[in-house]
Amino acid sequence: MKNKKIDCSMDLAMLQIGKLQPNATTQIKQQQKQLKKKMEEEDHYLQTNMKIIGTCEDLEKPYFRLTGLPDPNMIRPEHILKKALKQLLDKWKNFQADYNFIIEQFRSIRQDLLVQHIENRFTVQVYEENARICLECGDFPRYESCWTMLGDLYDMISISEGKDVNLIGNKVEFDSYRIFYLTMLNKQDQLVKILHQNLDDQRIKFALGLRESYKCGNYVKLFKDYKQSGETMGSIINHFLVRIRVKALKQIVKTYISNIDLEYLADLLAFQDVEQFKQFMQFFELVRFDETLKFLLIKQSINAFDNINFDKMNE
Helix, strand or coil: CCCCCCCCHHHHHHHCCCCCCCCHHHHHHHHHHHHHHHHHHHCHHHHCCCCCCCCCCCCCCCCCCCCCCCCHHHCCCHHHHHHHHHHHHHHHHCCCCCHHHHHHHHHHHHHHHHHCCCCCHHHHHHHHHHHHHHHHCCCHHHHHHHHHHHHHHHHHHHHHHCCCHHHCCCHHHHHHHHHHHHHHHCCHHHHHHHHCCCCCCHHHHHHHHHHHHHHHCCHHHHHHHHHHCCHHHHHHHHHCHHHHHHHHHHHHHHHCCCCEEHHHHHHHCCCCCHHHHHHHHHHHCCCEECCCCCEEEHHHHHHHHCCCCHHHCCC
8 A cells, every 4th residue: 555544454355355364473473484495496597606797788677587597688787786676665645556567576676686686785776676666565575585695684784884784775774664563473583582672763663563452452543643654653553453443442342331422532543533443333233323323322332342362353
C-alpha cells in the first residue's frame, strides 16, 4: 500500500477465506523457506570467485534466472544501477508501476550487484529501499530476505569503515520497524537483540511506545500513536490492524457497563468514519447495535469474543 492513511484492513479481510486466518507466524515462516530455497537455487553461480564488470546501460532490465556464468553485456555497472534505482523509486512514488514490476526490477538490480560482488553503501541503499516497499505492501517474506542481507551488510561495512554499525545506512530506522513487527509476531528471542540499542533515538522510542501500548492493552495510546505514525510504520500496523481492533473491542465490552456511542468508538479505533466501523463489525459479527445504529450494546456483545483465537488472526 502506498499510503498508510488509507485503511485497507476491511478490503484485506473481505478477500480472505473465512474470518480467521492460519497463524501468521507459521505462514510467514513457510513463505520465507520457499523464498530462501528459490533464491539459493537461483544464485548458485555466486560461488565463483570470478570478478565481473558489467557494460549494460539499460535502466530497466527483466530479471532472468542465471544458469551459468553471467554475460558482462547483460550486467549493469554500479553507476548505471544508481540511475536505475532512482528511476524505479520515482515510478513507485508517482504510481507509474505496480508492485510486481517494482519487485522484479529490484531483483534484477540486486542480481547485478551480486554477480559483480558490489557490497557497499549503495548496496545497502538498494536493500533498504526494497525492504521499505515490502513493508509498506505487507510482503513480509521478501522483507525478511532483505533484512537478512542488510544485517550482514551493516556489520561488514561497519568493520571495513571502522564506524559504529548504527551509523551505516538507515539501520536505526529499520530497527524501529522491526521492534513493532517482531512484537506482533511474538518473536521475543529476536527482539532481545535490538531492544537495548539506541534508546535515545526518537524512532526507537516511538516503536517501544507502540510495543508497550500493545502489550499493556493501552489501546487509546496505541491508536493515537498509529494516527501519528509515518508511512512505513503505519503500513506495518495496518497489516495487524484487524487483530488489534478486535482485541481492543474485546477489552472495551468486558470493561464498560453502559452502551457506547459508535462515533466515539470509530474515532478511538482509528476508522475513517462510523460507516466503515459498522461494516467492519458486521463482517466479523462481533458486536450488537441498538435500533438506531448509534450505540454499541455492551451486554449483548460480551459473548461475541469468547471463541476468538487472536493468534490465528492474520491481521
